Amino acid sequence: MMSYPDSSSMKPFSSSESFSPLLTSHSISRIPKDDQTCCGGSPPESSVGSWCGRSITKVSEGAHSIVMRVIQAMQNAIHVLGSLTANTNMLAGIFRRLNGQVLAAVEQLAKLPAGTYNQLKHITGSMVGYVDTIQVATDVSYFASGRFKQDNNVNFTSRVFMAVANMGGALLWFQEMSFISLSKAASAIGDVRLFGIVPAITSSIPGIRNIASLQRVASAIGEIRVFSFIHRLNPMETIALRALTLAYVFMAVDAAQRLASHNGIEKTQAALDLSNYLSELALDALLTIGVTNVVGLGVVGAVCIATALAKFAYKASM
Amino acid sequence: MGSIDNITISKGFQVGLKAADYVADTSEPLEKLSKMIFRAADFAMAWTGKVSEPLLELSNRLKNTVVVFEGVNLFGRIKELACPNPKTGEYFFQTSSWAKCADRVFLTVAGVFKMMNAGIKFGLIQLAQLAKMSFGRIPLLRLIPDTLVAISSFFSICDNVNVVKTTGEKLATANEKAEKWSRRPALIEQVRSGNVEEITKLKSYYQGRVVSFENQLDKEMEKVKQERNVDEISKYGAALRKCHARIEMINNQEHIKLADDLAKQDVKFKQHKWSVVKGNETIGVNKAWLGIVGGVSKIFVIAVAAGMTTLGLVTTPYALSLLAIGITVDSIGFTKTMYDFIRKPQVIPTRPITLA
Numbered sequence A: 001m002m003s004y005p006d007s008s009s010m011k012p013f014s015s016s017e018s019f020s021p022l023l024t025s026h027s028i029s030r031i032p033k034d035d036q037t038c039c040g041g042s043p044p045e046s047s048v049g050s051w052c053g054r055s056i057t058k059v060s061e062g063a064h065s066i067v068m069r070v071i072q073a074m075q076n077a078i079h080v081l082g083s084l085t086a087n088t089n090m091l092a093g094i095f096r097r098l099n100g101q102v103l104a105a106v107e108q109l110a111k112l113p114a115g116t117y118n119q120l121k122h123i124t125g126s127m128v129g130y131v132d133t134i135q136v137a138t139d140v141s142y143f144a145s146g147r148f149k150q151d152n153n154v155n156f157t158s159r160v161f162m163a164v165a166n167m168g169g170a171l172l173w174f175q176e177m178s179f180i181s182l183s184k185a186a187s188a189i190g191d192v193r194l195f196g197i198v199p200a201i202t203s204s205i206p207g208i209r210n211i212a213s214l215q216r217v218a219s220a221i222g223e224i225r226v227f228s229f230i231h232r233l234n235p236m237e238t239i240a241l242r243a244l245t246l247a248y249v250f251m252a253v254d255a256a257q258r259l260a261s262h263n264g265i266e267k268t269q270a271a272l273d274l275s276n277y278l279s280e281l282a283l284d285a286l287l288t289i290g291v292t293n294v295v296g297l298g299v300v301g302a303v304c305i306a307t308a309l310a311k312f313a314y315k316a317s318m
Numbered sequence B: 001m002g003s004i005d006n007i008t009i010s011k012g013f014q015v016g017l018k019a020a021d022y023v024a025d026t027s028e029p030l031e032k033l034s035k036m037i038f039r040a041a042d043f044a045m046a047w048t049g050k051v052s053e054p055l056l057e058l059s060n061r062l063k064n065t066v067v068v069f070e071g072v073n074l075f076g077r078i079k080e081l082a083c084p085n086p087k088t089g090e091y092f093f094q095t096s097s098w099a100k101c102a103d104r105v106f107l108t109v110a111g112v113f114k115m116m117n118a119g120i121k122f123g124l125i126q127l128a129q130l131a132k133m134s135f136g137r138i139p140l141l142r143l144i145p146d147t148l149v150a151i152s153s154f155f156s157i158c159d160n161v162n163v164v165k166t167t168g169e170k171l172a173t174a175n176e177k178a179e180k181w182s183r184r185p186a187l188i189e190q191v192r193s194g195n196v197e198e199i200t201k202l203k204s205y206y207q208g209r210v211v212s213f214e215n216q217l218d219k220e221m222e223k224v225k226q227e228r229n230v231d232e233i234s235k236y237g238a239a240l241r242k243c244h245a246r247i248e249m250i251n252n253q254e255h256i257k258l259a260d261d262l263a264k265q266d267v268k269f270k271q272h273k274w275s276v277v278k279g280n281e282t283i284g285v286n287k288a289w290l291g292i293v294g295g296v297s298k299i300f301v302i303a304v305a306a307g308m309t310t311l312g313l314v315t316t317p318y319a320l321s322l323l324a325i326g327i328t329v330d331s332i333g334f335t336k337t338m339y340d341f342i343r344k345p346q347v348i349p350t351r352p353i354t355l356a
Helices: A059-086 A088-110 A114-144 A153-176 A182-190 A197-204 A212-222 A236-261 A265-289 A294-317 B002-025 B027-048 B053-082 B098-121 B128-132 B140-192 B196-222 B230-251 B255-263 B267-311 B316-342
Strands: A049-051 A054-056
Touching (some): A059 A294, A059 B053, A088 A114, A088 B027, A114 A153, A197 A212, A236 A265, A265 A294, B002 B316, B128 B140, B140 B267, B230 B255, B267 B316
8 A cells, every 4th residue: 555655754756655656546546535635625624734635834845745746747647658659559549540630630730841741641651551560460369379268259359350450451551562462462363263173074074075055054154253343342441441440339339338337447447448439430430421621630530549548548547 | 298299389389479469569679670670671672782662662661660669669768767666666776776777868868869860850850950960971960879879788788797797696506506405305315314425415515504604694793783684693593503403413323313304394395496596597697698799789780880981881791781780689689678578587486385
């Protein structure tokens, strides 16, 4: 149990006292009730003076207390930022929104130099493509290691769609760099004659090969291109985006279920998760219906980033 | 034997999957992997003499990604220095040696300069004058971070050399103890059967221990009363009494009694404990050696690159050599990161446990 430091003996950066170095909401709840009457609560009756519910005898102690709180708030922020930047999934999500919507809005509002805007767009796009490609390894690990057995059906489904989205993103990244040509691959797959062996078989059977009508039917079967629909299929980008949308749908459902069934910290976390997924779905809906207002989309993109940061910050501080 | 191989393969596969997860989810190893890939792409193009558009594009994209990762990892370094450990409440400076602290500080400052470089490169910061300044042929904004990284590597080497020394001593002690407890069951049987040679060896061993414990006790008792470690004194005292008792048993030729006394200790627990300690110290020594090799290779590559640029040696063989050394350095760094992740010290058992 971390005890809140006594302000009269407070020394910064001391390890000899047991104190809560990062002032989180969780640690605040552990502070004795008297100390929580900050900014509006009534001071203890027997104190000479009071600041934030603790009795003080000098003004300097109050100032010291403010300084300590500011330092602890900064440490909280650095801690969350440090944890965030170490998490590539979170970074990719933020960079995806920066690349997609926010940068365009900033460019329009702040009139960024064209070179800077193009470079930033290129960098954020590279980052997202690279991380999506690497995330395929996480998806493979999730399924190959059997971790999916511990997940509920909704979460599992969201992971499946996320894996499809990551794979699609990886293929698109390789296509952008001209490593592969998805259109050529689609054309090759679409031209596959799955039953091409049927005419060869029928023509080699002695009794059947002389029956002309049967040979014509076998030839027709051999010409069937089962995968020809791929020529008319939507491009990979659409598949990847739709898979991502579906992943968010199922993640939102999972978050809603957790919101309904849990209490306390888990309920708050579920609420923050849900807000993030809903903002992503809202942005996706706007893009789908064809909204082209750059600033508006930028704002929604910024909301997605903010909710992602909030959900991560809450998790990191718990 | 076939089933043991399958278990080993399965375990190895699981470790591989966990490692892949770690690399994909954490920005630091991903940054190292990116460096390895783009250097390998550049090496392949320089080696073949052909410029492949896809490889060139891949290399450029990964270079940009590395710039981003270096920028974001700076926050991780600042967090390490500015925030205390949430579990222990202690700051990095309080728990690390001066060399390690210096290493991290220089690395953090180098990170700041790299971020500044990135800002100038992408037109976010206007420091055109500073960007044009150079020391000889080397731009100042490249020389400063490289120098800081080299200094940080030097301090990292110093810290790791200290670790190798101290951990090496602990490893030697752990090896000795593990060896002692692995031979204990056989020794007990030999004492019980009255093997004169073993009993004589045992007696001289305990006599040596008596001298050692008496020296340790004298050192403690010489200290001022407030500085004496009471736990250590009682530990040495108990050990001294035990040694005297066993020497007396040997002198009185009470072999059975001595064997029973030796068998009282939980041999299996001691064997397990010291094998865990030995494993942990081995991990520590290996990590320190990887750190030394990584630091030396980093200083080497920075010196070679600076020397080449100063002398104007930008021909293909030198460029190829530099790329090859760069890939090696990054591989060592990546190996160290993965070793740190995969091989974690085990908790040392403190209570007698019943082993199957």
